[in-house]
Amino acid sequence: MQDPDHYRPLIRPLLAGLAALLLAVVFILLADEVTEGDTRGFDTSLLYAAQALRADHPWVAEVMRDLSGLGSTVVLTVFTVAACGYLALVGARMVSALVAMSILSAAALVSLFKTLFGQLRPGAAFAEFLASGLSFPSGHASMSAVVFLTFGALLASRHSRPRERWYILGAATGLTLLVGLSRVALGVHWASDVLGGWAFGTAWAVMWLLVARHLAGR
Template sequence: MPRSFPLNPLKLSPERVDTLRSLALPLAGGLAVLLLLFAFVLVASEVIEGETHAIDMALLRAAKDFRDAHPLFAHVMRDLSGLGSTTVLTFFTVATAGYLLLVSARTHALVVVMASLSGALLVSLLKPAFGRLRPDVALADYTAYGLSFPSGHASMSAAVFLTLGVISASTRTRLAERLYILAMAAAAAVLVGLSRIALGVHWASDVLGGWALGTAWALGWSMVSFWLLRRR
């Protein structure tokens, strides 16, 4: 007979278990934010030193060759890229915040708006700070303007979609529903970032840095939301 292990070997009271859980979750979330920010700093340092140039160029040329061979692929990528545009993300943010206000979830609504606005401000400050130019237009599907690192589409789609996903998932009780919502939010952010590489309008390292930054931003603001609700 295999040995069974007790779920509560220390025989803690339910109240004590809840207290430990309430402490463990913020600590785990805070650690995740720090690790993601460290990943962003690591990518940024490699970009500044030029260590990513070789792989960035290889992926850029591979993307162009694939687009040339499969014209429909570029059309699909342009559609996916549009999901991370300022217009689309603003629509999702306003629509979600409006719904949250209708159901009296004011704290969640405020966090959704603040995560989006502060994320956009942060990216707008970081781009000129790094001053990285976009890939040569000869290798891109179309001319994109502005600086390159971090990718605004990758950063903001991760920040907005993941914030919306975490907050929406928190309103559901079934684990399957929560996982599905989070998976769809993550998939949207990933597809937007990949589309920018596929279209040749961003270096791959731009997108990688953007994902790390945007995910950290979403997780941080989600933690703020739950902390405010707990205080209330």
């Protein structure tokens, strides 16, 4: 009879793969709801709540702008180039290339999804500032999930203590959540845009991390 410990190394990748598949299904279902307009009531209620919050507490808008900037194209690009450069410098060239491919392909898919679904952003009267482009899924939420979770997982894997790993993963998750929430708080995205971005970005990051793990084990 096969020793149960023989299968233990397969459990985590299997669970991660199932989680990525589940998140992909969530994204597809949410996209369908958005296209049919079934999320508009939920989205609108949060839009009004965010507007009221900014009106009652003017400092919120400034804080949210700063948090939103963490998920901007410029910041994420600089972060990615620096991190991939470091990976290549320490000899992890394959991982560096895979991460770069993951992030570039995710950005291309987000642009494709925005065009495909054609969701308009909230009205200018409800937004803190004008943001160009289409809305679903949120590029900030999607790409911050891909970038922060990918590098967070890679960094955590280099630590042996569980508490250190959980802290790093928690910090990466926290950054991802804060960027997404800031977009809703500023009124430049519907909440469904951000939820879709988180679902897609997390699934994409997990999938590419599994690919990197598989290739590294060959």
